[in-house]
Amino acid sequence: MIKLEHVYILTGLMFAVFAVGRALDRKGPRRWSSTAFWGTYAVSFLAGSHLPDLANGIILIVLVVLAARGLAPAPNSVPIAARRAAAKSNGNRLFVPALAIPIVVLLGTLFAKYLRIGAVPLIDPAYATLISLACAVLVALALGYGLLRVPPLSPLHEGRRLMEAVGWAAVLPQTLASLGALFAAAGVGRVIGQLVTNAIPMTSGLVAVIAYTVGMALFTMIMGNAFAAFPVMTAGIGLPLIVVRFGGDPVIMSALGMLSGFCGTLMTPMAANFNIVPAALLELPDRNSVIKVQIPTALAQFVAITALMAVCVYGA
């Protein structure tokens, strides 16, 4: 059976190759810091499942320290003239590998559960999408080599260039998710829930709705994740006030409450994989520029969702 662990090993090997590539690339400053950074991240993927928690924690500390010291800038891209010439000779075949990725992910997600060797599923059904993504990458690489004229090492060189353009931001989403675990262990959610419920006089159903959706959005902005905010705000305000005291509908409250949290996700750098990483990936000079574009949509959407809840939750 193909498991998530196999995908981790593949990812680790990729980062190991990037680290070697950085070590061999003599151009640019801070070559060894970057080599150590990608090499350490590779170790996390390759060995993380077998290492004790303390060792994994030390890996994270090493990554943070190296990031703080600064990493090497990404190497320059191939001159545009060379890419134009390649575009001309490769033509529309370029789209085959590009579109193969979503197609293989789609097929894997839909049909993985039917692929079996005897009684054992070929792909671990719990992680069908992630494993399909890894398979899709391999399929697309094979198609790319088969159909296109490119220098043979370009996936490694160009892949490393893109990775170095993203830089330490690559590790940020995972680190933030770990911060969430520490917040949970320290009981941060419970304390915030108490603060909100004590601070606002809940005299009417409308006030309770507004307190709930605002609380969802704000707490999501702090945690970077609506999933962390939902249990806290729903146990603190949603169920005791909107449902029990004012007789609201728990389904409407939850569904719209979660979505008001999503509005918060669009407005916070803590949701790094949605907001900070794309800015790095698209090589935007201002890492907050995606958030800035999202804020007006998120605020308007938040008002619309809150209004919908206020109108519908107590029975229209």
Add this chain to the structure above:
Amino acid sequence: MLVLSGIAIVILGFALRLNPLVVVGVAGFVTGIAGGLSPTGVIETFGRAFAENRYVGIVWLVLPVIGLLERAGLRERVQALISAMRVVTTARVLLSYLLLRQITAALGLNALFGQAQMVRPLIAPMAEAAEERLGPIETATRMEIRAYAAATDNIGLFFGEDAFVAIGSVLLMKGFLEQSGYVVTPVSLARWAIPPAIFAFLIHGTRLLLLGRRLKRARMAVS
């Protein structure tokens, strides 16, 4: 109350534009200590969570393919194709992608598209090329179009996925309500994600049309 000091560090650190990775590391350490963990306990909790969340990093596997395709001229090919299509504008590219992202996410296919595999190699170059077809564009404009492309992906995902019954957040809500004594079906929860999905399309769609109009006005001012 002391456990909230980590949150204060995060807010302050982001406001001062310090390296977020360092800010998050320090905030986690302070929160853990304030919550009564030993220093080793903090490092262990951090490390365990970091290893458990490695699946977040799997998306980087896409980069070698994107690199190969870009070296083989994907962006330039997109530009050449788009410049021959007169009906294609930046606003229309992004509007179509918004709709496509919302619908596929609502069908449970939220991993089908995304920032690394779709926005960087295809959607952002298409949106840029549609504007570039009409004349040279400034770097600031190019960056704004890219930021809109990334934002459109997020908004389409967030306000599509909850209309699917088996998505994580719907199952989380169902599980939490059940624990609290309210038995509900995922279908009833997912149904209430549909009106917000329509709101999101109208709100962000309007903003994309306004972006198109703003780009047009900027062009007029230059020429």
